[in-house]
Amino acid sequence: MITYTVKKLGNMSLVEFVIEGGVLDPAKLAEAVQRAPQVEGTCLVCISGRGSIWLYGSLIHMYHYTKAVAVFEPRLSKCIVVATHDPAYKVGDQIPVQQ
Numbered sequence: 163m164i165t166y167t168v169k170k171l172g173n174m175s176l177v178e179f180v181i182e183g184g185v186l187d188p189a190k191l192a193e194a195v196q197r198a199p200q201v202e203g204t205c206l207v208c209i210s211g212r213g214s215i216w217l218y219g220s221l222i223h224m225y226h227y228t229k230a231v232a233v234f235e236p237r238l239s240k241c242i243v244v245a246t247h248d249p250a251y252k253v254g255d256q257i258p259v260q261q
């Protein structure tokens with residue numbers, strides 16, 4: 163299935179996932195999203211992991227209650243904002259990941 167970990171990095175919650183076997187069956191998408199951990203709504207959430215676009219789309223929608231949602235870009239070591247409800251963040255902003 164899928165496992166998640168959350169790392170709190172300042173005002174960012176980095177949600178990392180790993181898909182067992184590397185492939186998620188689309189029939190298990192709803193279950194995979196339901197298993198995603200809740201994070202504080204007052205923070206930026208960054209999603210990281212090797213997954214399909216439909217998994218990412220579902221996770222981005224699930225985390226819409228947060229200030230902003232970003233996805234991790236490993237080639238830049240940054241989280242790229244893809245959705246925001248906070249004027250402090252703009253779509254396309256690059257947030258460095260400090261681990």
